Amino acid sequence: MRAPDGPLIVKGDVILAVENVSLAFGGVKALTDVTFDIQKGEIRAIIGPNGAGKTSMLNCINGFYHPSEGAILFKGERRPKMRPSAAARGGIARTFQNVALFKGMTTLDNIMAGRSLKMHRGLFWQALRAGPAMREEIAHRRVVEEIIDFLEIQAIRKVPVGKLPYGLQKRVELGRALAMEPEILLLDEPMAGMNLEEKEDMCRFILDVNSEFGTTVALIEHDMGVVMDLSDRVVVLEYGRKIADGTPAEVKRDERVIAAYLGQPHA
Amino acid sequence: MLQADAQEKVAGSLHDPAADTLPKLLVRNAALRPARPAFRHKHLGIWQSWTWAEVADEVRALAAGLAARGVGRGVKIAIVGQNRPRLYWAMAASQWLGAVPVPVYAESVADEMAYVLDHAEVTHAVVEDQEQVDKLLSVGERLGRITALLYDEPRGLRAYDDPRLESLAQVAAAGRDRLGRNPEAAAALDEALAAGRGSDLSVILYTSGTTGRPKGVMLTFDNVIRAGEIGCAFDKLDETDEIIAYLPIAWVGDHIFSYAQAIIAGLCVSCPESPDTVVEDRREIGPTYIFAPPRVFENILTLTTVRMEDASALKRRLYRYFLDHARRVGEPILNGERVGLLDRVVYALGDALVYAPLRSRFGLSRVKVGYTAGEAIGPEIFRFYRSIGINLKQLYGQTEASVYVTMQPDGEIRADTVGRPAPQVEIRLDPSGEVLYRSPGVFAGYYKDDAKTAETKTADGFVRSGDAGFLDTTGHLKIIDRAKDVGRLSDGSLFPPKYVENKLKFYPNIKEAVAFGDGRDCVACFVNIDLVAVGSWAERSNVTYGSYQELAADPRVAAIIREHVDEVNRSLAAEPRMGGAQIRRFLILHKELDADDGELTRTQKVRRGFIAERYAPLIAALFDGSREADIRTEVTFEDGRKGVIAARLAVHDMEPHPVAAAPELEIAA
Numbered sequence: 001m002r003a004p005d006g007p008l009i010v011k012g013d014v015i016l017a018v019e020n021v022s023l024a025f026g027g028v029k030a031l032t033d034v035t036f037d038i039q040k041g042e043i044r045a046i047i048g049p050n051g052a053g054k055t056s057m058l059n060c061i062n063g064f065y066h067p068s069e070g071a072i073l074f075k076g077e078r079r080p081k082m083r084p085s086a087a088a089r090g091g092i093a094r095t096f097q098n099v100a101l102f103k104g105m106t107t108l109d110n111i112m113a114g115r116s117l118k119m120h121r122g123l124f125w126q127a128l129r130a131g132p133a134m135r136e137e138i139a140h141r142r143v144v145e146e147i148i149d150f151l152e153i154q155a156i157r158k159v160p161v162g163k164l165p166y167g168l169q170k171r172v173e174l175g176r177a178l179a180m181e182p183e184i185l186l187l188d189e190p191m192a193g194m195n196l197e198e199k200e201d202m203c204r205f206i207l208d209v210n211s212e213f214g215t216t217v218a219l220i221e222h223d224m225g226v227v228m229d230l231s232d233r234v235v236v237l238e239y240g241r242k243i244a245d246g247t248p249a250e251v252k253r254d255e256r257v258i259a260a261y262l263g264q265p266h267a
Numbered sequence: 268m269l270q271a272d273a274q275e276k277v278a279g280s281l282h283d284p285a286a287d288t289l290p291k292l293l294v295r296n297a298a299l300r301p302a303r304p305a306f307r308h309k310h311l312g313i314w315q316s317w318t319w320a321e322v323a324d325e326v327r328a329l330a331a332g333l334a335a336r337g338v339g340r341g342v343k344i345a346i347v348g349q350n351r352p353r354l355y356w357a358m359a360a361s362q363w364l365g366a367v368p369v370p371v372y373a374e375s376v377a378d379e380m381a382y383v384l385d386h387a388e389v390t391h392a393v394v395e396d397q398e399q400v401d402k403l404l405s406v407g408e409r410l411g412r413i414t415a416l417l418y419d420e421p422r423g424l425r426a427y428d429d430p431r432l433e434s435l436a437q438v439a440a441a442g443r444d445r446l447g448r449n450p451e452a453a454a455a456l457d458e459a460l461a462a463g464r465g466s467d468l469s470v471i472l473y474t475s476g477t478t479g480r481p482k483g484v485m486l487t488f489d490n491v492i493r494a495g496e497i498g499c500a501f502d503k504l505d506e507t508d509e510i511i512a513y514l515p516i517a518w519v520g521d522h523i524f525s526y527a528q529a530i531i532a533g534l535c536v537s538c539p540e541s542p543d544t545v546v547e548d549r550r551e552i553g554p555t556y557i558f559a560p561p562r563v564f565e566n567i568l569t570l571t572t573v574r575m576e577d578a579s580a581l582k583r584r585l586y587r588y589f590l591d592h593a594r595r596v597g598e599p600i601l602n603g604e605r606v607g608l609l610d611r612v613v614y615a616l617g618d619a620l621v622y623a624p625l626r627s628r629f630g631l632s633r634v635k636v637g638y639t640a641g642e643a644i645g646p647e648i649f650r651f652y653r654s655i656g657i658n659l660k661q662l663y664g665q666t667e668a669s670v671y672v673t674m675q676p677d678g679e680i681r682a683d684t685v686g687r688p689a690p691q692v693e694i695r696l697d698p699s700g701e702v703l704y705r706s707p708g709v710f711a712g713y714y715k716d717d718a719k720t721a722e723t724k725t726a727d728g729f730v731r732s733g734d735a736g737f738l739d740t741t742g743h744l745k746i747i748d749r750a751k752d753v754g755r756l757s758d759g760s761l762f763p764p765k766y767v768e769n770k771l772k773f774y775p776n777i778k779e780a781v782a783f784g785d786g787r788d789c790v791a792c793f794v795n796i797d798l799v800a801v802g803s804w805a806e807r808s809n810v811t812y813g814s815y816q817e818l819a820a821d822p823r824v825a826a827i828i829r830e831h832v833d834e835v836n837r838s839l840a841a842e843p844r845m846g847g848a849q850i851r852r853f854l855i856l857h858k859e860l861d862a863d864d865g866e867l868t869r870t871q872k873v874r875r876g877f878i879a880e881r882y883a884p885l886i887a888a889l890f891d892g893s894r895e896a897d898i899r900t901e902v903t904f905e906d907g908r909k910g911v912i913a914a915r916l917a918v919h920d921m922e923p924h925p926v927a928a929a930p931e932l933e934i935a936a
Contacts, residue, residue, distance in 0.1 A: 148312070154540045155541060
C-alpha cells in the first residue's frame with residue numbers, strides 16, 4: 001500500500017519486454033531465444049551461474065549490444081538499433097559490475113556527470129559560468145545534493161572517488177545512475193565485493209529508490225539472500241537460455257534452478 | 268529602551284525568576300533577540316538557519332500539534348535521533364506542554380531502546396528517520412503504550428501503514444493551522460506555557476551506566492537552568508557564541524551545552540549534516556564554545572599524527588620542530604606567564620606556520636573555551652591542544668549534577684586535576700576517598716527507583732559520585748578512578764586500572780586498554796589497536812591485512828605495542844606508589860570493543876565487569892602463564908543479528924622496570 005501522496009505507480013504495466021532475443025559473438029551464442037518482461041515499478045532480478053549471459057542481457061537492454069535476433073520493446077515500442085547514450089536519454093540508466101567511475105574526479109563531480117544529458121546550455125555559457133548556465137547548474141546541483149543526501153555520502157562529497165573504498169564507490173556509481181532520473185535502473189552486481197553492513201545499506205537504498213521515486217529496477221546479483229529479499233520477480237538464465245521465471249519463492253522451488261545451482265543429483 | 272533594560276537584566280544577573288522554564292526562556296529569546304540566529308543545520312550542502320523568532324514560532328506550532336495528539340502535563344515523550352534542530356524543537360514543544368522529554372541514544376540497539384522506553388512509560392515518540400522507526404516497530408509488543416510515532420525524515424516511510432506514524436512537519440502544520448483557526452487553542456497553549464514551574468520535571472536522562480541497566484536521572488527546570496547558568500556566567504557566554512551539537516542528545520553534556528545553555532544565553536547551535544561530516548562542519552562553523560569527551564580530541568590528534576607521517580619531509584620537520592617548541596613555551600604563553608622574548612618570537616613564527624593552520628584544520632580557530640569531560644584525558648593530549656593555543660579546560664561533571672561539579676578557572680589549568688569546585692557547588696570527601704557534592708543542579712531522583720536514589724543522595728542533599736579522588740594542596744580535585752575500581756594487588760600495592768589504561772591509550776596505536784589486577788599478583792591487560800593509526804603504519808610498511816583481526820594478530824604489530832607497554836611501565840616505575848602496577852603480561856584483542864556488544868557504554872566507556880565475564884578464558888590465560896589463549900565471542904550486528912568470531916591470541920610477557928625509591932620516611936615506616 002502506498003500513501004496517497006506517493007508516486008502513482010500502476011504496478012503490472014509492462015515497461016520493457018524482451019522478445020525472443022538471441023545474441024551471438026561469431027560462433028559463441030551468449031543468449032538464445034530469451035523472452036521475459038519487466039513491469040513498471042517492480043524490482044526484477046536476473047540470476048544465473050557464471051557465464052549464463054546475465055551481463056550480456058543487460059548490455060542488450062541498454063543498447064550496448066544489439067540482439068542478433070528478436071526484439072526489445074520499451075514502453076510498447078519496438079526499439080531500433082540504438083547507442084547506449086540513446087537508451088540513457090530514453091530513461092535507462094545502469095551501473096557496472098566493475099565500477100566505472102571517473103577516478104580522479106570527486107563524488108560530487110561524478111554524480112554531476114550523470115546530469116550532463118539533462119544540461120542544455122552550450123559550452124559557451126558553461127565556460128563563462130554565467131547567466132543561464134549558472135542557473136541551470138544550480139538547479140542540477142540541487143538534484144545532485146538530494147541524491148548525496150539520499151545515499152548518505154555527504155562526508156565524501158569532495159573526495160576523489162579513486163580514494164574511496166569499494167563499497168562507497170559502488171554507492172557513488174548508483175548515485176550517478178540516479179542523477180539521470182531513469183525510469184529503469186539496471187544494476188550489475190550492486191553488492192559484489194561488499195561486506196555485510198555495506199550490503200545491507202545497498203539493499204536499503206535500492207528499496208528506497210524503488211519506493212520513493214517509483215523507479216523500476218532490474219538487477220543482476222549473486223547473493224541469493226539479497227535476491228530473494230529484494231526482488232518482486234526473478235528470471236533465471238543458464239547457458240544463455242531462460243530456465244525459470246517467477247516470484248522468488250517459485251524460482252527457489254524450481255527443480256531446473258536447483259540443478260543449475262547445485263548440480264544434478266547422481267543417480 | 269525596554270529591550271535594553273531587559274538585556275541589562277539578563278547580562279547583570281543571568282537568573283530571571285519570571286522565566287523559570289526553558290520554553291519560557293525560548294519565548295523570551297524571541298522577544299529579546301528575534302533576529303539572532305538560533306539554530307543552523309547543514310542540509311543539501313548548505314547551512315540553513317533559523318532565528319530565535321522563527322524557532323519560537325516553530326516550537327509553538329509543534330506544541331499545538333502535539334497537544335492535539337494527546338501530549339500534556341506528565342506525558343513522557345521519547346526523542347531518538349542524531350542532533351537535528353527539529354528534535355531539539357520537539358523537546359522544547361513537549362516541555363511547553365508540561366510533558367517530559369526522554370532523549371534516547373540513537374545508536375542503541377532495539378532491545379536497549381525498548382528497555383528505556385518501557386521503563387520511562389513513554390507514550391509518544393519523536394524519532395529521526397526510518398531506521399529508528401524500524402527499531403521501534405521491531406519491538407512492537409513491548410511498547411504497547413506508544414500512541415504516536417512521529418518522524419523528522421520521511422524517506423522510506425511512505426509505504427508504512429502503521430496508523431501511529433506521522434511526520435513532525437505534518438504535526439507542526441496541523442498545529443499552526445489549529446492556532447490560526449481556533450483562538451481557544453491558542454489561549455490554551457499560552458496557559459500551558461504559563462503553568463510551567465521551575466520545580467517541574469524538565470527531562471529524564473538515562474545514564475549509560477557502566478554497571479547494570481540504565482537509570483533515569485530526573486532533572487527539574489531549576490536544576491537544568493541554574494546549572495546551565497553556572498557555566499554561562501563562568502565563561503561569559505552570550506548570544507554571539509556558537510556551539511556545534513554533535514554528541515548524543517541523550518547525554519547530559521549535550522543537553523546542558525547545546526540545548527539548555529543555548530536557550531539560556533541565546534547562543535547559536537549548529538547541527539552537522541551527518542555524523543560523518545562533523546570535522547568538516549566544525550571547520551565551516553568555527554564554534555567558539557566546544558565540549559567533547561577526551562576521545563574526540565584523541566581522534567583528532569591521532570588523525571593528525573597519521574597524516575603528518577604521510578606528509579613531505581620538510582613539513583614533517585617543521586611540524587616536529589614547532590610542536591617541540593610549543594610543548595615548552597605554548598602553555599606558559601597561554602597562561603600569561605613570563606616567557607623569554609626569543610621563545611615568543613619563535614612561537615609567533617610557529618603560530619603562523621604550524622599552530623594556526625592546525626587550529627584552523629581542527630575547526631578550533633575561534634574557540635574561546637573548550638571543555639573535555641566524561642573521562643580523564645591523557646595529559647599529553649591535553650597539553651598538545653593547550654600548547655598550540657587552544658584554551659582547553661577540564662571539567663568534572665555527572666548527569667546527577669546537571670554536569671557541573673568542578674571546573675578549571677583561567678590561569679589554573681593543569682593536566683592532572685579537574686579543577687576547583689564550580690561556583691555554587693560544595694564538595695566533601697568521604698573517609699574512603701569518595702567524592703560527594705551538593706549544588707543547585709543536583710537531580711530530583713532516579714525515575715521509579717527510590718532505593719537507588721536513597722543510596723546515592725545523602726540526607727543533607729549531597730550526592731555520592733562513585734569516584735575516588737582527593738583535593739590537592741591548591742584546592743584542586745584529582746580523580747583517580749571509580750571508587751569501586753581502585754584495587755590492590757595481592758602484595759598490597761595500589762592498582763588504579765584507569766590510571767594505567769589512560770597511560771596506554773595516550774599512544775595513537777592503542778585505541779582501548781583494559782587492565783586487570785585487583786587481588787592478583789600482578790597487572791595484566793587487554794589492548795585494542797587503533798585501526799586508523801596501525802592501518803596507516805601497515806600501509807607504509809607494506810604489511811598486508813584483510814581485517815582488524817588479522818592486523819591485530821600480526822607479530823610486528825605486537826612488537827610495536829610491546830614497546831608502548833614498556834614505555835608505560837617505565838613511567839609507572841618512576842612513581843613510587845604506582846610502580847607495583849606495572850604491566851607484566853598483555854594480549855591484543857581480536858576484535859574492537861564495541862557498544863553494540865555491550866563492551867562499552869554508549870558514551871564509549873569500558874564496561875570492565877562485563878568484559879571480565881565475556882573474556883574470562885583470556886583473563887585466565889593472562890594470569891596462568893600460558894603462551895596462547897583461544898576465544899570465541901558472539902558479536903551483534905546493528906540489526907540485532909548475531910555472529911561468532913573465533914581466534915587464538917598470543918600472550919606477551921613484559922620485564923618490569925626497577926621502581927623508583929620511595930621517600931626515606933615511608934621506608935622507615
